[in-house]
Structure formats: C-alpha cells, structure tokens
Amino acid sequence: MPELPEVETIVRGLRPHVEGHLLQTVEVHDPKLRGLEGALPLPSRVEALFRRGKYVLFRFRDRTLVLHLRMSGQLLWAERKPAGRVRLVLRFPDGGVYFVDPRRLGTAEVVKEFRADLGPEPLGNLAWLPGELQKSRTPVKLWLLDQRKIAGIGNIYAAEILFRSGIAPDRRASSLTRSEVRRLKRAIPEVLEEAILCAGTTLSDGGYRGPRGELGAFACELFVYGREGEPCRRCGTSIERTVLGGRGTFFCPRCQG
DNA sequence: TCATCCCTGTGG
DNA sequence: CCACAGGGATGA
CATH class of the missing domain: 1.10.8.50 (Helicase, Ruva Protein; domain 3)
Known part of the structure; x- marks a missing residue:
C-alpha cells in the first residue's frame, strides 16, 4: 500500500521520463475514470511531476492531473503494456505511464488547482x-x-x-x-x-x-x-x-x- | 468523532 | 467461501 516513501520512489523514478516531455494521449480503460477523457489539451507538456502527501501530481501549464494510488495502485513506466489491470495509460513518445490497480480504489482527476486538506510534509521542519x-x-x-x-x-x-x-x-x-x-x-x-x-x-x-x-x-x-x-x-x-x-x-x- | 462505503485478491 | 486488507470521502 503506497505511503509517502513508495509514492516518493515512484515520482523520482518516473520524473526523468515525464518531466519536460509531451503527453501524447490519455487512454482510459476504466469507466470510473471516464472523466479524464478530453480533460487535457493534447499533446501537453508536463511542466513538473511531484508528490504531496500520498498524491502524485502531474502539473501542466494550466491544469493538474491528480492521482491517488490508495491500496493497490501502481504507476509503471514501460515501453509496452505491463501485466495486470491497467486502468489508465499516459502515453509519451518513448513509452507510457501505466496506472495498474487491481482493486480499482485509486483515483485520477484533472483539476484547475490541486486542493486537499493536507497537513505539513513530515520531511520538512517539524518544529510545529x-x-x-x-x-x-x-x-x-x-x-x-x-x-x-x-x-x-x-x-x-x-x-x-x-x-x-x-x-x-x-x-x-x-x-x-x-x-x-x-x-x-x-x-x-x-x-x-x-x-x-x-x-x-x-x-x-x-x-x-x-x-x-x-x-x-x-x-x-x-x-x-x-x-x-x-x-x-x-x-x-x-x-x-x-x-x-x-x-x-x-x-x-x-x-x- | 465514528461508522460506512468503495473494491477485489488472497489467506484462513 | 467468507472475512480481511485499508486511505480517504462521506454522512450520521
């Protein structure tokens, strides 16, 4: 179950493949994620990929793709489709980010501005x-x-x-x-x-x-x-x-x- | 502040 | 074959 260290590991691993690269297409393979279709102008450049709490955030110029892996979600960088229940594919010129999630508890949405009621990060100054x-x-x-x-x-x-x-x-x-x-x-x-x-x-x-x-x-x-x-x-x-x-x-x- | 729901693969 | 795993949104 991905917590901060797992999400951080994922973000660090994906970053070189994603940041500054052009997202070509978004493939939705789960009706629960239908809302993502057409939510981003394509192609669209990923300006930044980062983590906040357990959220994975893909920032585009004026939109942010917000992913939460919940219990069973995985984000894999691969050249071809990996095994498992793929719910979403973010396709880049040289590969794709595959959102695999057997229990389908994970969430994905595109928002204008990321909002979540989150406390401070635990790796910063904890004087508070x-x-x-x-x-x-x-x-x-x-x-x-x-x-x-x-x-x-x-x-x-x-x-x-x-x-x-x-x-x-x-x-x-x-x-x-x-x-x-x-x-x-x-x-x-x-x-x-x-x-x-x-x-x-x-x-x-x-x-x-x-x-x-x-x-x-x-x-x-x-x-x-x-x-x-x-x-x-x-x-x-x-x-x-x-x-x-x-x-x-x-x-x-x-x-x- | 606490229970319920969402999900499905797995262990017992 | 059913209880359990549990993060977070939601409603009581």
Whole structure:
C-alpha cells in the first residue's frame, strides 16, 4: 500500500521520463475514470511531476492531473503494456505511464488547482509538532494517520515510527512526555527517509512495486508491522496486534510500554 | 468523532 | 467461501 516513501520512489523514478516531455494521449480503460477523457489539451507538456502527501501530481501549464494510488495502485513506466489491470495509460513518445490497480480504489482527476486538506510534509521542519500533539487527545497512532495533521504516513510507517519512538500506539497525543515527543520528532523523518533509501516496502503480498516493477526493500527493515506473534527484533518479546480506529495495529508491548 | 462505503485478491 | 486488507470521502 503506497505511503509517502513508495509514492516518493515512484515520482523520482518516473520524473526523468515525464518531466519536460509531451503527453501524447490519455487512454482510459476504466469507466470510473471516464472523466479524464478530453480533460487535457493534447499533446501537453508536463511542466513538473511531484508528490504531496500520498498524491502524485502531474502539473501542466494550466491544469493538474491528480492521482491517488490508495491500496493497490501502481504507476509503471514501460515501453509496452505491463501485466495486470491497467486502468489508465499516459502515453509519451518513448513509452507510457501505466496506472495498474487491481482493486480499482485509486483515483485520477484533472483539476484547475490541486486542493486537499493536507497537513505539513513530515520531511520538512517539524518544529510545529510538539504544539500540535499537545492539542489532540486522539491516540497518537490515529494522529499520525490523519492526513490533515501530517501528510503521507500510513499504517505501516505509523507502526514503525511508534516502535522506534518507544511509544504505545494508543497513547493519547497530548499525554506524551517531552522526551517521547522528542523521540517521535526524530523518528518520523528517520523512518521515512530510510524507507525511501530502500525504495519503499513490498509486503509478502507483493502489492507495491516501484516505477519499473522493482520490489521495495524496506520490508526487511520492519520491526513490528505484520509481525504478530514473532519475537521483537530488539527484546524478543512477542509482537502483539490490536485494532485501533478499525486498523490493524502492531507493537511490542515491552519496547512500547 | 465514528461508522460506512468503495473494491477485489488472497489467506484462513 | 467468507472475512480481511485499508486511505480517504462521506454522512450520521
């Protein structure tokens, strides 16, 4: 499931193929995306390709194509049609961006101006973080998952960030000690940047793929996510799984007391 | 603030 | 064969 590190990996990989290049045609293979047909003048030059939170944004002169991969979406650069359920093809002179999405939960639209209720990026200056945490009584894991508070963190990285911080997922955000806030503030960019260096996380289901179909190696660096019943890599205690906000929540009961 | 829906492949 | 996976929009 693409979160910030996966989307960043995709954008970095696609950028040299796309930025400054002419989009020739848009092929829509899913009725849910019918709205894209004729939404852009073609051909159209991609002025910039970038990420905001988990969104992928193709900026044209006066329009922006907004993609969200949700659970199962992939964006692949390929010369020919890849395997899988292709919902959309953005064709360039020397290849295409293929939006493959078996569960069809991903979204794509063309807008005049990108609007989404997103909090700050977690890789920038986090000086604001302690004050914002102080204001919220929601469990800290749900706070991290709330895109309006901080943009780009999903279920996998929320779990890993909290493990590294030594904070239990159900702790209320406003109850964190100064020391815990300091550790969280450090762990957020550390975990995300390491995951970007690993080109993201491909779980055993194989769902996430990089822009050329690569696997994300951060799967080998996971300490808690998906490891219920396995020994904690730090202390050996059995990793536990609970449900918080309807989502699977993994943690070490000893390291995250 | 919390539940529901969207989707479909996969594991149990 | 059914429950589950879950980000985000939406409505209660």
